[in-house]
Amino acid sequence: MSNPEEFNLLNNVQHKMDIHRLPNTTYWIQSVFLPTVTLEGGMLPTAQRDVTVPGHKLEFDPMTVTFLIDQDLKGYSDIYHWMLEIAVERNYSNMLSDVTLHFLTGQMNVSRSVTFVGCHPVSLTELSVNSDDSDAVQVVGNVIFNYQYFKFDNVEFPYNITN
Numbered sequence: 001m002s003n004p005e006e007f008n009l010l011n012n013v014q015h016k017m018d019i020h021r022l023p024n025t026t027y028w029i030q031s032v033f034l035p036t037v038t039l040e041g042g043m044l045p046t047a048q049r050d051v052t053v054p055g056h057k058l059e060f061d062p063m064t065v066t067f068l069i070d071q072d073l074k075g076y077s078d079i080y081h082w083m084l085e086i087a088v089e090r091n092y093s094n095m096l097s098d099v100t101l102h103f104l105t106g107q108m109n110v111s112r113s114v115t116f117v118g119c120h121p122v123s124l125t126e127l128s129v130n131s132d133d134s135d136a137v138q139v140v141g142n143v144i145f146n147y148q149y150f151k152f153d154n155v156e157f158p159y160n161i162t163n
Helices: 074-087
Strands: 015-019 026-032 037-044 051-060 063-068 097-104 110-124 140-146 149-152
Touching: 051 149, 074 110, 074 140
Parallel strands: none
Antiparallel strands: 015 026, 015 097, 026 063, 037 051, 063 140, 097 110, 110 140, 110 149
16 A cells, blocks of 8 residues: 655656667657557447446557657667568567666656557657757657557556457
8 A cells, every 4th residue: 555645746857768679779758658548348228328338448549759869860770770670571570579668766767667568660750950940959759659558567467468
């Protein structure tokens, strides 16, 4: 049971992402949404009115991540090459990878992690670079992942939802 006196709010500005198949690259995240999870239900028709009933099919929206681009474009090119491997080489044995999103404290320690199981990139957006900007603006990229499901660290996950 949690102690209500130990209440810390989630820091909105410090998080990073690790793609397990790319262990030498850390992605510093500008923005990400924990995706929508929908439990589809149904209607039970009765003589007086239709009644909603809980469903048994989970649907997960894709995960969209906006990440900071390093000066060597390593993070961007690693995802690009992963997509090439899937599309061109059709190397399906290496198609999926777990992706872990880490929420950091003010001291840059991991406070909580969420792992997205069986991810693969479906979209990598263009990069915008503009020498007309008078202020130094960090370049960001966007990647969209599909995945099988996600789980919170240190929480037993007793369900098989991939079948």
